[in-house]
Amino acid sequence: MTKIGFLQLNSCSGCMFAVLGSAIFPELLKSADIQVFRLISDIQSEDHLDVVFVEGGVTCNEDAELLRRLWTEGTKIIALGSCAVLGGIMSQSPNMHIDPVNKFVDPHSSLPGCPPPRRLLGNLLLSAIDGSEFELPEKNVCWECPFAQDQTYEIEITSLHSTHSPKSCFLREGILCLGPITRAGCEAHCIKGSTPCDGCMGVLNGNLPAAIANLFSVLKVSETIREYAELAFRYQKPELKLKH
Ligand code: SF4
Ligand code: SF4
Ligand code: SF4
The missing domain is CATH 3.40.50.700 (NADH:ubiquinone oxidoreductase-like, 20kDa subunit)
Known part of the structure; x- marks a missing residue:
């Protein structure tokens, strides 16, 4: 045994x-x-x-x-x-x-x-x-999300929290969601529960600072949110700090 x-x-x-x-x-x-x-x-x-x-x-x-x-x-x-x-x-x-x-x-x-x-x-x-092999999915949370079809990076991100059930991708509502850089496997658990993903599965490539920097370079993120960038590092202490 x-x-x-x-x-x-x-x-x-x-x-x-x-x-x-x-x-x-x-x-x-x-x-x-x-x-x-x-x-x-x-x-x-x-x-x-x-x-x-x-x-x-x-x-x-x-x-x-x-x-x-x-x-x-x-x-x-x-x-x-x-x-x-x-x-x-x-x-x-x-x-x-x-x-x-x-x-x-x-x-x-x-x-x-x-x-x-x-x-x-x-x-x-x-x-x-x-003794079977265990493997993590090599996809992101958006891949499992019911709102993936209407995702957009064109709306300015001004909030970190949702106050209501989403009818579309959080990014379309101006709410930061880390689904694009976060490893899948949770079946978009939080999004289905009206909360944006805050990255608890970690990033796909293992390099959190690079993933956050990449995401923030393609999203329009308000200065207020950039000042709270530490929230994006909730589950993994960064070795590099983002420059605001
Ligand atoms: S960014 Fe968030 S809400 Fe939008 S598709 Fe990805 S996981 Fe879903
Ligand atoms: S925070 Fe964790 S459980 Fe919630 S959607 Fe993101 S990866 Fe899934
Ligand atoms: S805080 Fe740590 S120990 Fe507690 S549920 Fe999360 S991962 Fe597990």
């Missing part, structure tokens, strides 16, 4: 609750030997795991050393959620330094999202049971 761990670093537990709520989790309980899962058991053993799902970012040497030890022992490390994959929303903290998992080890696979989207999470959990 595959020995699996669900490890929580600096996190909010949202990704782990998504695991617990996944339709495939009952199957995982039957088919795998879960050795670590703080939310459901006090008994934890991080020794000789085959697979470990890691939620949250790395904030201390102990976390980094644990990841390195698991990696050295041959455990497949799977980064789960935007905090583990990108640094996430908590990496914006002015009081704490938080790094993604891949700064310390090379994950076997990664699934961003805050929390990760249900369908992809099911596929990822399944891959831990049957």
